[in-house]
Amino acid sequence: MIEMVTSVPTECADFEQYGPDHVAALLVLAGITTVLCALLRRSRGRPSEDAIRLAICWSLGLLLPAIAVFEQIYEAARGWWSLEESLPLHLCDFAVVVTSAALLAARAARGGVLENRLDARQRLFELSYFWAIGGTLQAILTPDLAFRFPHPAYLSFFASHGGILAAVLVMTVGLGLRPRRGFVIRAGVVTGLVAMPVGLVNWLIGANYMYLCGKPKHASIYDYFGPWPWSLITLMLVCVITLLILYSPFWFLNRAADLAEPTVPESRVER
Numbered sequence: 001m002i003e004m005v006t007s008v009p010t011e012c013a014d015f016e017q018y019g020p021d022h023v024a025a026l027l028v029l030a031g032i033t034t035v036l037c038a039l040l041r042r043s044r045g046r047p048s049e050d051a052i053r054l055a056i057c058w059s060l061g062l063l064l065p066a067i068a069v070f071e072q073i074y075e076a077a078r079g080w081w082s083l084e085e086s087l088p089l090h091l092c093d094f095a096v097v098v099t100s101a102a103l104l105a106a107r108a109a110r111g112g113v114l115e116n117r118l119d120a121r122q123r124l125f126e127l128s129y130f131w132a133i134g135g136t137l138q139a140i141l142t143p144d145l146a147f148r149f150p151h152p153a154y155l156s157f158f159a160s161h162g163g164i165l166a167a168v169l170v171m172t173v174g175l176g177l178r179p180r181r182g183f184v185i186r187a188g189v190v191t192g193l194v195a196m197p198v199g200l201v202n203w204l205i206g207a208n209y210m211y212l213c214g215k216p217k218h219a220s221i222y223d224y225f226g227p228w229p230w231s232l233i234t235l236m237l238v239c240v241i242t243l244l245i246l247y248s249p250f251w252f253l254n255r256a257a258d259l260a261e262p263t264v265p266e267s268r269v270e271r
Contacts, residue, residue, distance in 0.1 A: 017142060017218065021149045026140070029162035033169050040174030053175070060167045061103035064096045067160040074152060089198050089209035091135045092161060099128040099167045106171050123186060125171055126179045130187040132168035134242040136161050142220040178250045184243045191239065 015021065036056055043052045068088065075081040088096075105121035140161050147154040171177045179187075199212050208214055212232065215222035225231035225238075 015143065015145045015148050015154065019148075021154065022143065024149070025154075025158040025162070029140070029158065029166060032162075033166040036166065036170050037174040040170065056170060056174070057103045057106055060163060060170065061100045064100045064160065064163050064167065067156055067163065068093065068096050071156050071160065074156070083205055084207040087201070087207070087209065089201060089207075091131055091194075091210050092139055092164065094194055095128060095131040095136055095164050096160065098124055099132060099164050102128045102171065103167050106175055106177060122177075122180060125177050126183050127187055127190055128164075129168050129172060129179060130183075130191070130243060130246060132164045133246055134239070136164045138221060140165060142218065144216040144218045144220070178253060179247050180250075183247050183250075184240075188239065188243055 039052055040056065043049045072081070072086070072088070075086050080086070088094075102121070102124035105124055140158070143157060143161075145154065145157050147157075149155070195210060195212060198210050201207060202209055202213050211222055212235075214228050214231070215225065221238075222231070225234040
């Protein structure tokens with residue numbers, strides 16, 4: 001994704017965190033996400049439910065990878081592409097793939113229900129939920145970006161990162177999907193497995209994908225993680241805490257659902 005570049009042209013440069021361009025992007029993303037979630041919720045049980053669900057899931061599911069491909073082509077065309085900074089190895093790049101797959105799978109979830117809590121579709125949603133809110137949200141709030149509106153890099157950055165976050169909120173709020181029991185362990189293990197080969201690539205080519213080797217160029221929460229390699233320990237702790245926070249409201253919902261399930265008297269159980 002277009003996050004770090006080695007040479008910055010003067011046009012539309014000097015992006016300011018929480019300046020007018022940043023605030024405007026946040027408001028637009030919030031408005032679009034709200035409209036999509038409201039459409040899905042209001043269409044439940046109506047004849048238009050299937051059509052609206054399919055349109056939103058397919059549109060977002062195809063838009064995200066299309067933007068990712070555009071970013072690669074645009075960087076190469078402008079001469080910005082580099083092995084150290086342009087490979088799709090940031091967490092948000094992985095989130096594009098997982099979120100798109102989760103959207104295309106969730107399109108068939110009627111009323112937001114996935115029959116098997118360990119179904120591949122459920123795991124895709126859980127992983128996208130963690131990566132989007134735990135990682136992509138941070139990227140949107142503190143962008144590692146050098147360009148203002150209407151530069152293509154600005155537009156693609158907020159379209160891709162905002163699209164990931166909007167897609168996960170659509171699945172969570174609009175379709176009613178939620179993490180299930182074991183989410184913390186599953187999402188944490190997969191994230192660790194993804195980070196290990198990325199760390200190896202960083203070591204081999206001197207890169208900083210997933211920011212495993214230090215903080216981004218612009219201000220972010222990474223500024224408080226300490227110097228490398230101690231920052232890795234802080235990063236792992238933050239990941240665990242984030243997982244627990246993200247799952248906490250759904251733990252109560254899942255617990256309430258389990259208690260509400262009717263029990264079959266032992267005398268009526270077939271032997």
